[in-house]
Amino acid sequence: MNENHVYDMIIVGGGPGGYTSALYAARAGFDTIVLEKLSAGGQMSLTWQIDNYPGFENGIDGFSLAEKMQKQAEKFGAKSEYAEVFNMDLTGKLKRVETSSGIYIGKTVVIATGANPRELGLAKEKELIGHGVAYCASCDGMFYKDKIVVVVGGGNSAVSDAVLLSRIAKKVIIVHRRDTLRATKIYHDQLMKTENIEFRWNNTVNELIYGERLTGVRLKDTVTGEENIIECDGLFVSIGRKPTTDFLDNQIELDNKGYIVAGENTETSIPGVYAVGDVRTKLLRQIVTAVADGAMAVHMAEEYVEK
């Protein structure tokens, strides 16, 4: 690799936002590279059925959609490299990105690193991943056939995880810290139709109980303070996501949850650096909004480079 090469645009992250930036950048004649640490798609690639991305009337799985986006961008000349970003220096006119496969220099940088599942932060939670603790029902659900599982959370993803698990597991117990769900109505209807789902409202999981693997969880009632243990074989944590912004090292303005502060035009606090998709502050984190960001970032970058 030539470390003196200057790209017009370096895109960090190969999800829908990243590869849409790559598509638009390549078509604008930008010398473009996408740095991705594992595979195209990001979080989307773990979703088996996407029914709200227009143009696929029978739905499409996230992995295939990601591959299509990658191929489409590459068809117009964008490059991809397996690289995990360790450090960035974004302050200069030329931006410097240090990765597991060397240093990349670019005139503009698009940050499309997305967000990852949030952890409960309990003792032994990490060690028990794969031994009862899981974050992805569509990935690990099959291990819980005819077992009892707990799902923590009350949003759309928690509820869709619970519905999916109810088809595999014997019993699904949803633990939610409030007394109502935040999930949208289409999910409520599905829930009510499902017989093997139980609710523990106003409860949090505050301890994992385990031998060689998880055997139960201790719940605490947020109203009465009462604690009780429920036995289970699996715990699916679905309490939202946290943005992947650790590597930015305070160079860019973040909000109090760690998201990059950027509006509709995707501009960050540093000129020539754009944030697209789930990693930026926005009201609705969806594939369609991520791809829109991707196009917008290139539009802004073109103006910036011309100046």
Next chain:
Amino acid sequence: MTSININKEKFGQLIHKEKPVLVDFWAPWCGYCRRIGAAYEKISEEYSDILIAGKVNIDEEPQIAEAEKIEIIPTLVLYRDGKAIDSIVAPESKIMIENFINEALEKIKGGLLYE
């Protein structure tokens, strides 16, 4: 060289080969396994001089998975002389897989020195 699909018969032979053998335990329904797929093939090419890379579909070969105590997929295991040297579960990047391989190879080298 692309990675080899391993069945029960091949597994016993392969892990006793002269070269270290890297095995990816996976299943078609596993999303994380698919994410690793392309990077794993790249690695199997890049490391073809020093190791043999194979894959075990645990749905088709449940006996191997059980015998090797694979509880979660994707799990990558590096074997040498029939022994599992080390394993990694759901690596999050290509570089994590490479670091795992290099560390496991170091263990083998270290072990040989003291034998």
